[in-house]
Amino acid sequence: MNTPLSTDIxxxxxxxxxxxxxxxxxxxxxxxxxxxxxxxxxxxxxAGKSTTLLTxxxxxxxxxxxxxxxxxxVEQHTREVRQAIAYxxxxxxxxxxxxxxxxxxxxxxxxxxxxDRAAIDKALDTVGLxxxxxxxxxxxxSKGMRQKVAIALALLRETPILLLDEPTSGLDPVAIDELNxxxxxxxxxxxxxxxxxxxxxxxxxxxxxxxxxxxxxxxxTFSASKGxxxxxxxxxxAFKEQTVR
Amino acid sequence: MMNPLRIAADEWRLWYRSRLAMVxxxxxxGLLAGTxxxxxxxxxxxxxxxxxxQVQADEHxxxxxxxxxxxxxxxxxYVFRTPAPLAIFDxxxxxxTGDAIFLEGHRQNSATFASAQASTNLGGFGAxxxxxxxxxxxxxxLIAFGHSVILRERExxxxxxxxxxxxxxxxxxxxxxLALVGLITLLLLPALLVLxxxxxxxxxxxVSLTVVLSYALxxxxxxAIIMLASxxxxxxxxxxxxxxxxxxxxxxxxxxxGATITRLRIPTAGxxxxxxxxxxxxxxxGDGHNATDPAxxxxxxxxxxxxxxxRVEDLPVNIRGVVAEASxxxxxxxxxxxxxxxxxxxxxxxxxxxxxxxxxxPLALSAASQTLAGTDLATHHRFLREAEKLRLxxxxxxxxxxxxxxxxxxxxxxxxxxxxxxxxxxSAESWSLLKKFSFSRAQANxxxxxxxxxxxxxIAWVAGIxxxxxxxxxxxxx
Numbered sequence: 001m002n003t004p005l006s007t008d009i010x011x012x013x014x015x016x017x018x019x020x021x022x023x024x025x026x027x028x029x030x031x032x033x034x035x036x037x038x039x040x041x042x043x044x045x046x047a048g049k050s051t052t053l054l055t056x057x058x059x060x061x062x063x064x065x066x067x068x069x070x071x072x073x074v075e076q077h078t079r080e081v082r083q084a085i086a087y088x089x090x091x092x093x094x095x096x097x098x099x100x101x102x103x104x105x106x107x108x109x110x111x112x113x114x115x116d117r118a119a120i121d122k123a124l125d126t127v128g129l130x131x132x133x134x135x136x137x138x139x140x141x142s143k144g145m146r147q148k149v150a151i152a153l154a155l156l157r158e159t160p161i162l163l164l165d166e167p168t169s170g171l172d173p174v175a176i177d178e179l180n181x182x183x184x185x186x187x188x189x190x191x192x193x194x195x196x197x198x199x200x201x202x203x204x205x206x207x208x209x210x211x212x213x214x215x216x217x218x219x220x221t222f223s224a225s226k227g228x229x230x231x232x233x234x235x236x237x238a239f240k241e242q243t244v245r
Numbered sequence: 246m247m248n249p250l251r252i253a254a255d256e257w258r259l260w261y262r263s264r265l266a267m268v269x270x271x272x273x274x275g276l277l278a279g280t281x282x283x284x285x286x287x288x289x290x291x292x293x294x295x296x297x298x299q300v301q302a303d304e305h306x307x308x309x310x311x312x313x314x315x316x317x318x319x320x321x322x323y324v325f326r327t328p329a330p331l332a333i334f335d336x337x338x339x340x341x342t343g344d345a346i347f348l349e350g351h352r353q354n355s356a357t358f359a360s361a362q363a364s365t366n367l368g369g370f371g372a373x374x375x376x377x378x379x380x381x382x383x384x385x386x387l388i389a390f391g392h393s394v395i396l397r398e399r400e401x402x403x404x405x406x407x408x409x410x411x412x413x414x415x416x417x418x419x420x421x422x423l424a425l426v427g428l429i430t431l432l433l434l435p436a437l438l439v440l441x442x443x444x445x446x447x448x449x450x451x452v453s454l455t456v457v458l459s460y461a462l463x464x465x466x467x468x469a470i471i472m473l474a475s476x477x478x479x480x481x482x483x484x485x486x487x488x489x490x491x492x493x494x495x496x497x498x499x500x501x502x503g504a505t506i507t508r509l510r511i512p513t514a515g516x517x518x519x520x521x522x523x524x525x526x527x528x529x530x531g532d533g534h535n536a537t538d539p540a541x542x543x544x545x546x547x548x549x550x551x552x553x554x555x556r557v558e559d560l561p562v563n564i565r566g567v568v569a570e571a572s573x574x575x576x577x578x579x580x581x582x583x584x585x586x587x588x589x590x591x592x593x594x595x596x597x598x599x600x601x602x603x604x605x606x607p608l609a610l611s612a613a614s615q616t617l618a619g620t621d622l623a624t625h626h627r628f629l630r631e632a633e634k635l636r637l638x639x640x641x642x643x644x645x646x647x648x649x650x651x652x653x654x655x656x657x658x659x660x661x662x663x664x665x666x667x668x669x670x671x672s673a674e675s676w677s678l679l680k681k682f683s684f685s686r687a688q689a690n691x692x693x694x695x696x697x698x699x700x701x702x703x704i705a706w707v708a709g710i711x712x713x714x715x716x717x718x719x720x721x722x723x
Contacts, residue, residue: 054405054723057405057408057409059405059408059722059723060722079411079413082408082409082410082411083411085409086409087405087406087409089402089405089406089409091402093401093402093403093404093405093406094403094406095255095259095401095403096401097258097259097262097263098255098258106251106255107406107407107410108410109248109251110248110251110252110407110410110411110412111410111411111412112411150406157410
């Protein structure tokens with residue numbers, strides 16, 4: 001089932017079909033994400049965006065078709081695939097009995113990365129978490145602060161691929177801008193980003209390519225031309241057409 | 246290799262930071278330590294009392310004045326069984342069976358002074374012992390701590406975060422299991438202290454170690470079933486409800502159901518009923534106090550023929566002593582027959598009840614624990630048999646003195662002739678024929694080999710649940 005892939009391809013969905021509880025969530029979904037690219041999956045609620053990410057992580061087995069990460073079939077190489085991916089879930093899920101520093105230290109050690117406290121603090125500073133909060137338990141954090149810790153975790157994993165599920169959820173406008181800059185810097189370093197969002201404006205600002213999903217199928221793709229971002233109006237119109245239909 | 250340890254350490258950190266968990270843990274450990282101390286003190290006092298009781302009983306018997314030997318047979322003697330060193334951990338059925346027996350001629354008395362008959366225990370509940378704490382209450386603490394080990398990750402949504410770090414579900418489950426094993430180890434520390442104390446008081450090291458391992462194995466069964474519930478349940482209330490239902494079934498329902506079914510399957514006659522039947526047989530065997538009882542005609546005839554004399558007065562032995570000895574032997578055969586029947590039935594019942602250990606691990610553990618501690622039914626039967634052997638030895642010894650040292654004519658005349666009565670008194674030095682009673686329990690190896698039978702039940706439980714956990718781990722997904 002392994003398809004020989006170009007070494008430039010980080011992620012590939014090939015005729016992907018996922019059925020959950022008797023409902024078809026993804027059907028005939030095919031796309032590729034090249035290395036160093038920022039790829040945004042855009043769509044309304046229930047379009048299948050998060051399901052696509054979960055399939056790439058091996059959390060959901062495809063009913064048909066296959067997902068590939070760096071040429072590896074996800075179903076057959078789940079462990080290797082997960083080590084190559086940093087995942088930021090939609091609902092920030094970290095341990096509330098631990099501080100930001102402890103969360104990162106614990107989860108990174110489980111991922112096989114020994115990161116010292118200074119590097120953790122630096123990453124937390126990078127994502128804009130106040131220094132005084134680094135050692136506080138997460139049960140005292142706002143949703144946005146938790147999101148920043150989760151982003152810091154994704155950064156510290158230093159994986160070639162990042163899967164971000166609604167990364168701007170809960171962040172204030174300044175933090176959203178900072179995150180977008182961060183994502184672009186990561187892509188510039190050669191890391192691949194597959195993000196899921198229903199924020200058309202934000203997606204157009206950062207993504208090199210946007211795929212529009214509706215009812216589990218790809219209904220349109222948009223690419224940035226050299227030096228110019230994807231046109232927000234075009235994507236917005238397409239998005240409205242699909243979701244209103 | 247290190248990740249299970251890290252996961253276990255984080256689970257411990259969570260417990261440590263939860264005030265409620267720490268209070269619960271401290272309360273149970275305090276209760277275990279308290280129960281262990283109280284039980285150890287109680288058993289120590291009982292042991293001292295029984296040792297002193299035996300010394301006093303020996304003294305009383307040996308310091309009796311010159312007497313007719315048959316009076317000494319009826320004067321009787323007490324034998325005491327000191328508690329097993331491991332009774333400080335598991336007193337088993339000691340509280341129900343009694344620890345002293347009054348030995349006398351023509352009767353096999355039941356053991357007396359059972360502490361369950363003491364007024365403080367008349368409420369219908371047995372005393373709280375370390376063994377009972379581990380069998381009943383420690384599993385509840387494990388349930389409180391462990392029911393959400395996996396479930397919480399699922400409920401809080403941290404499961405995908407964990408798995409996304411490249412962690413396998415088996416590593417996660419191994420880590421959580423390790424956390425529970427750590428908790429079990431901590432909870433077994435008071436037991437270890439008690440067993441060290443028992444060791445210092447003469448308990449076998451290998452048996453003490455086996456007791457700890459038995460409890461560890463038992464708590465492992467609980468850890469495994471708790472893990473299975475946490476792996477397969479979607480909600481805490483469901484996991485908690487199922488586990489409390491299992492606790493209720495295993496600790497209360499099945500043991501009582503087992504006892505009821507056993508009573509129906511293997512009925513036993515009550516003590517009064519058995520005693521009446523036995524008395525009937527004893528009556529038929531003749532009255533050993535009456536040398537002219539028709540039941541002993543043969544003895545009389547044989548003796549006269551053997552010594553070639555016409556009258557019993559001319560025999561070189563006192564026929565009353567000979568008849569008493571023969572009668573006691575015949576009575577003992579009858580009494581032993583009834584005693585053995587009763588003991589066999591009790592053993593069958595006990596075996597039938599413990600076979601329910603295949604359905605209830607606490608039953609299997611309880612049987613293993615009592616066997617190892619030497620506080621089980623087999624030990625009680627051993628005490629009855631050893632006491633009976635001593636009874637028969639000293640009664641027959643006195644009967645032989647009666648036959649050999651007392652003249653028949655004096656024996657006949659002693660109630661109406663003071664001088665004859667004086668001549669029927671034998672020297673008090675003869676009372677030293679009474680051997681010192683020292684109860685010996687079964688050897689360590691024998692106890693361990695019997696307990697192994699119950700270990701198999703616990704091992705089967707662990708293995709069965711481990712397989713189910715393995716299957717559930719494979720299916721674990723966010």
